[in-house]
Amino acid sequence: MTGHERETGAAKAGLRLDNPVQHFLRRWASEIRPGETLPSYESVALGHLGRLIEMKALAFRDAGEAGDLRLLRIGPAFAAWADTAGDVDGGETGAAVVSALRRDRARAICEVIARAEESCRPERVETHMIVNGAIATYDLWALPLSNRWGPVSFILLLDEHAARQDLLETMFGATMEGMLALQAIRDRGGKAVDFEIIALNQAAARLLDCEAGALSWQRMSDLAGLFPGQDLVSALLACVCDGGRTHFEATFQGATFEGATFEGEAGARHLRFGVAPTGDLVSVTVSDIADIRAREEALRTLFDDNPVPMWLVDKESRQIIRVNRAASAHYGYGPEDFLAMDVLDVAAPGDRTRMREFLETLSEMRSGAGQAARPVEQSWIHVTADGRRIEVFPYARELLVERRPVILLSVIDVTERRKAEARVEHMAHHDALTDLPNRLLFRTRLEADLVRARRTEGALAVLCLDLDHFKGVNDTLGHPIGDKLLQAVAERFNRTLRETDFVARLGGDEFAIIQADLDDPSDASGLAGRLIEAIEKPFDIDGHQVAVGTSIGIAFSPLDGCEADTLLKNADMALYRAKADGRSTFRFFEPGMDARLQARRALELDLRKALVNQEFELYYQPLLNVATRRVTGFEALLRWPHPERGMIPPDAFIPVAEEIGLIVPIGEWVLRQACAEAAGWPEMIKIAVNLSPVQFKNKRLVETVVEVLQETGLDPARLELEITESVLLHGSAGNVAVLQELKDLGIRISMDDFGTGYSSLSYLQKFPFDKLKIDQSFVRELSDRPEAMAIIRAVTGLGRSLQMLTTAEGVETPEQLERLSREGCTEVQGYLFSEPRPASELARLLACGTQPFERLAKARETGEEEMEAVA
Ligand SMILES: Nc1nc2c(ncn2[C@@H]2O[C@H](COP(=O)(O)O[C@H]3[C@@H](O)[C@H](n4cnc5c(=O)[nH]c(N)nc54)O[C@@H]3COP(=O)(O)O)[C@@H](O)[C@H]2O)c(=O)[nH]1
Numbered sequence: 001m002t003g004h005e006r007e008t009g010a011a012k013a014g015l016r017l018d019n020p021v022q023h024f025l026r027r028w029a030s031e032i033r034p035g036e037t038l039p040s041y042e043s044v045a046l047g048h049l050g051r052l053i054e055m056k057a058l059a060f061r062d063a064g065e066a067g068d069l070r071l072l073r074i075g076p077a078f079a080a081w082a083d084t085a086g087d088v089d090g091g092e093t094g095a096a097v098v099s100a101l102r103r104d105r106a107r108a109i110c111e112v113i114a115r116a117e118e119s120c121r122p123e124r125v126e127t128h129m130i131v132n133g134a135i136a137t138y139d140l141w142a143l144p145l146s147n148r149w150g151p152v153s154f155i156l157l158l159d160e161h162a163a164r165q166d167l168l169e170t171m172f173g174a175t176m177e178g179m180l181a182l183q184a185i186r187d188r189g190g191k192a193v194d195f196e197i198i199a200l201n202q203a204a205a206r207l208l209d210c211e212a213g214a215l216s217w218q219r220m221s222d223l224a225g226l227f228p229g230q231d232l233v234s235a236l237l238a239c240v241c242d243g244g245r246t247h248f249e250a251t252f253q254g255a256t257f258e259g260a261t262f263e264g265e266a267g268a269r270h271l272r273f274g275v276a277p278t279g280d281l282v283s284v285t286v287s288d289i290a291d292i293r294a295r296e297e298a299l300r301t302l303f304d305d306n307p308v309p310m311w312l313v314d315k316e317s318r319q320i321i322r323v324n325r326a327a328s329a330h331y332g333y334g335p336e337d338f339l340a341m342d343v344l345d346v347a348a349p350g351d352r353t354r355m356r357e358f359l360e361t362l363s364e365m366r367s368g369a370g371q372a373a374r375p376v377e378q379s380w381i382h383v384t385a386d387g388r389r390i391e392v393f394p395y396a397r398e399l400l401v402e403r404r405p406v407i408l409l410s411v412i413d414v415t416e417r418r419k420a421e422a423r424v425e426h427m428a429h430h431d432a433l434t435d436l437p438n439r440l441l442f443r444t445r446l447e448a449d450l451v452r453a454r455r456t457e458g459a460l461a462v463l464c465l466d467l468d469h470f471k472g473v474n475d476t477l478g479h480p481i482g483d484k485l486l487q488a489v490a491e492r493f494n495r496t497l498r499e500t501d502f503v504a505r506l507g508g509d510e511f512a513i514i515q516a517d518l519d520d521p522s523d524a525s526g527l528a529g530r531l532i533e534a535i536e537k538p539f540d541i542d543g544h545q546v547a548v549g550t551s552i553g554i555a556f557s558p559l560d561g562c563e564a565d566t567l568l569k570n571a572d573m574a575l576y577r578a579k580a581d582g583r584s585t586f587r588f589f590e591p592g593m594d595a596r597l598q599a600r601r602a603l604e605l606d607l608r609k610a611l612v613n614q615e616f617e618l619y620y621q622p623l624l625n626v627a628t629r630r631v632t633g634f635e636a637l638l639r640w641p642h643p644e645r646g647m648i649p650p651d652a653f654i655p656v657a658e659e660i661g662l663i664v665p666i667g668e669w670v671l672r673q674a675c676a677e678a679a680g681w682p683e684m685i686k687i688a689v690n691l692s693p694v695q696f697k698n699k700r701l702v703e704t705v706v707e708v709l710q711e712t713g714l715d716p717a718r719l720e721l722e723i724t725e726s727v728l729l730h731g732s733a734g735n736v737a738v739l740q741e742l743k744d745l746g747i748r749i750s751m752d753d754f755g756t757g758y759s760s761l762s763y764l765q766k767f768p769f770d771k772l773k774i775d776q777s778f779v780r781e782l783s784d785r786p787e788a789m790a791i792i793r794a795v796t797g798l799g800r801s802l803q804m805l806t807t808a809e810g811v812e813t814p815e816q817l818e819r820l821s822r823e824g825c826t827e828v829q830g831y832l833f834s835e836p837r838p839a840s841e842l843a844r845l846l847a848c849g850t851q852p853f854e855r856l857a858k859a860r861e862t863g864e865e866e867m868e869a870v871a
Pocket of ligand 1: 635637639649650651773776810811
């Protein structure tokens, strides 16, 4: 690089060409010899520094690249800037280690030397110094020089900028706080009466919304609109008088210099004045506190309008010092009432100590500004002005308000939430219909009672109850009546039980009771008896007289088990026994019951399999006309040859099939099978098929019968359906309608087992039966009990009057036949003629259908095969 080029570079670096430094730099550039990169110290410095001698220092590094930088020959002005210790000798000081200088100076020197070292040309950094209260700005130059004795050395030069900045002016100009200097004006008597603005900063002018120049040398009394009027002047006069400092806040409507006021919130000024006098000179600081005011206002609104009840409470006295609207509305105390109260007055007497202790421990919790409001782990009970008890969760924190420790207390009323929770809890553990405890709660209670009983070596009983004939009520009167019946039953249970007994609805018509603290098993039987009696009495449900009963199974702890599950299972088995034994009765659990239940379960399983595997068979028993003495038809009777247990009689499995609903598909199979069989018989021979009352619950019964008749082609007039009285129980209008539909198809309807029910006669009014089948129990007792004969006579008479056939079942002897015949019985059936026979034997039985029945009877008497006898 040529000297000229370096000079141009220096100029670009911002050199002022008219000063000595600039001349010196040009010299540095011109002294570079061809083939060298740096000029020598001697050529540049010796005899050429002139005026710069004061402003310079010579810098060099100790041996080695990382050696210390040292300064030599430091001029006094440079020494003042560098703040070097040590004497200045002849304008120059001894060597100083740069790293030992003030940190900012050392940094500036190191930085500029590092740059010059790297670029091999003069470099510059800017540096400052306070001189007589003004900020002086310098360029610090480093000029690299070759050195005959060793490494490169540097001439450091300070070049002060022309303008110095006033320090105070700079500071005042930079601050956001307004500052005014005022001079007191005294009257002739020496009393301060006014003030004159002698200086102010831009921030003050801005805050007062006025030009700074316009305010200088103005009297305060002439600027009333700009300031909060007399307040400020009075405060200033007082300060000047007593020499003390003060501050105050003022909110006022601002005005222009000329006195015109600004309207509305935009013109509102919220200023804070700080006043500090020094004799007659007063300095005033002005800050805008509009934001602080707005924040305070927001907090006030947050408190006053908060929907959550809140109080500010004096920490020491616990006196309420502020209260929000929500607290007044919620507790019913007016603000004035609250302000006269100790905050503990809102607590229920039992909760006051806890509340006081909580408030006392608040300061222990205080951990500075970040401390969160402290919730209480437990709720408190508060009492409102009208005496209502409410449950609240409080939140509190300690604050300083106007340097006074206060507690901000707020509460959340959880009374309604608690009620809702209690409702949910109740619903989870109670039956919605009867409001009795449910199975879940029953189990929990039973487990707890069992634990207690084990501890006290006491006894308890579990009673399982089931309503008799409840399904009938539901089916005949509908579910709404069934529901009301269950509610009424629950009420009667409750009335019959003692306080210590515990009743639950387990589901459907199943109930269970725990009888705790049992002294004697007779306590349980006594209770069971009372319950049966209570439920036996008819219920009046919406005008319907509903009669049901209850069967009860009882198991004891510890006798029958010590676990809830075992006891419930055993009581349930006993209930099953009670039902099987005729209902409206109770049974205690016995160990053998378990086996019986197992057997019953096995039977159910086998029955289902039997239907799938087509294990059932139909047997047929002839019906004979007494007048013509010939077979008129056959009754189809179901048989189950069990693959392992042999022939199972229908009495043993039909009730089970009815209970589990399997009688519907089984009955359909019987109907289809019997009709198909009968379709092949001579036309005058009828077929009688038994229908279970459960089959009437199947809505498709009529449809099925129609389908079967169509499929088999059997004339409906040849089909007789035998029903029992229970089909007409409980005013079953629906069943009567079904019977009528069947009858309308041309099918004949027989009333089976007539005379065994409680109100057999009343059923005759409900439906025009084609035939009455006199139950075999009357035939059996015909000769022994005159009442039996009387009944048969009455039934045959009834049949005649109502034009119904009468069939006597179970005819076993010629005498019975003789007497029945004399009473005018139209039809007979019984072992005297034939036992029920399988279909395979029917052809021969049918062959004798045209023979007088004496021959059939005779054949049985002599033990011959009927068919052979008639042949
Ligand atoms: N819903 C259905 N019920 C049916 C069906 N098949 C039979 N049953 C009913 O089962 C009960 C028992 O029937 P069962 O063991 O077949 O007994 C019948 C006859 O064998 C018996 N009987 C006939 N004559 C005599 C006799 O002289 N002495 C005597 N001890 N018993 C005799 O009576 C039964 C016929 O009864 P009934 O039906 O009332 O006419 C029974 O109630 C059957 O109804 C079926 O498919 N579905």
